[in-house]
Amino acid sequence: MQNKKYGSVVRHATFWGIWIGTTLLVAYYMSGDVDLISATVNFLPSIGWFYFGCFLLWKGVFGNKKIRYIRLVFMLALFPVFHIIRFSLIVIFYGYDETISFIFNRRDLGLSLTYYIQYNIFALGYSYFVYSLERQKRIQELELNNRKLEIQQLHTEFNFLKAQINPHFLYNTLNTLFAHAQYYSEELANNILKLSEIMRYSIEGLDKDNGMVNLKNEIHYLHNLIDIHQLRFSNELQIDFTVTGPVGDHKIPPLVFITFVENALKYGELKNRNHPLIIRLDASPEKIYFYCQNRKKKKVIEKSSGIGIQNVLRRLDVSFKGKYDVVTTNEEEFYTLELTLYV
Numbered sequence: 001m002q003n004k005k006y007g008s009v010v011r012h013a014t015f016w017g018i019w020i021g022t023t024l025l026v027a028y029y030m031s032g033d034v035d036l037i038s039a040t041v042n043f044l045p046s047i048g049w050f051y052f053g054c055f056l057l058w059k060g061v062f063g064n065k066k067i068r069y070i071r072l073v074f075m076l077a078l079f080p081v082f083h084i085i086r087f088s089l090i091v092i093f094y095g096y097d098e099t100i101s102f103i104f105n106r107r108d109l110g111l112s113l114t115y116y117i118q119y120n121i122f123a124l125g126y127s128y129f130v131y132s133l134e135r136q137k138r139i140q141e142l143e144l145n146n147r148k149l150e151i152q153q154l155h156t157e158f159n160f161l162k163a164q165i166n167p168h169f170l171y172n173t174l175n176t177l178f179a180h181a182q183y184y185s186e187e188l189a190n191n192i193l194k195l196s197e198i199m200r201y202s203i204e205g206l207d208k209d210n211g212m213v214n215l216k217n218e219i220h221y222l223h224n225l226i227d228i229h230q231l232r233f234s235n236e237l238q239i240d241f242t243v244t245g246p247v248g249d250h251k252i253p254p255l256v257f258i259t260f261v262e263n264a265l266k267y268g269e270l271k272n273r274n275h276p277l278i279i280r281l282d283a284s285p286e287k288i289y290f291y292c293q294n295r296k297k298k299k300v301i302e303k304s305s306g307i308g309i310q311n312v313l314r315r316l317d318v319s320f321k322g323k324y325d326v327v328t329t330n331e332e333e334f335y336t337l338e339l340t341l342y343v
Helices: 002-031 036-057 065-077 079-094 106-181 186-207 215-232 256-267 307-319
Strands: 239-244 277-283 287-295 324-330 334-342
Touching: 002 036, 036 065, 036 079, 036 106, 065 079, 079 106, 106 186, 186 215, 215 239, 215 256, 256 277, 256 287, 256 307, 256 334
Parallel strands: 239 277
Antiparallel strands: 277 287, 287 334, 324 334
């Protein structure tokens, strides 16, 4: 940042050095003499007025039409101030007695007006130049952000397309397996059917009612998920699942609670009768409260990436922006998650 400011000062000093040097060189060529005091009286207030115009008088006029005419009136009204500043410098260098007529002299008034208009035009042009650069920078940043969003949207659409193709194939296959499994094991067939229903729910739930599903449906498929895991572990999982309240009155994004429970089933130690997986879901007219606590496995082969939970929170940001609370407690032995949706 300091290097940027230093570079800006050097550029401005170089420009004014070239501008003043060229002007004095032309004056010397025309008259054969250069009056440095006269040059100081003319250039010093003019350059100062240039920066006054850049940073105060003309700042923001190109982005706000309302203030342009007001600033123009100010420019006309401030000319006497500029003229008096030049007059004051002449008094300092030449003395009061010799310059008393300067302030009302037609020639000196015209000279002051010339410098005033010239350097106001310089300030106006420089302000527009800075405004154009900033505007172009904002446009480029906006285009870059839009491009990133387009790429992200393409990735999302591509992933969503893959998510639709693969599960459709899988649950159609599962339905076929279900038909064959009925001849061998009713329990196996029923769990295959439940898995197929969960997969269909995970896809079709996104397309109904603006991506919202009835809480009762979420609970139904949550039971299916638990039943499938019980089959995997020969019904040895210790799960305490309780639902209270009018669950049929609420809608939520699909797979919210299922994702949290699936995470607990994957990373929890659930075969201890003294420490079951505890799931509580309580619905009231004002809110939905969800509680999930599991004892953690001592050795976890696959570490959680957290992607599933992050996706749930992003979907909650869309549907319940500012209207939900998530509290997680990661203790040495237990992991607890509490989610409150304010409806």
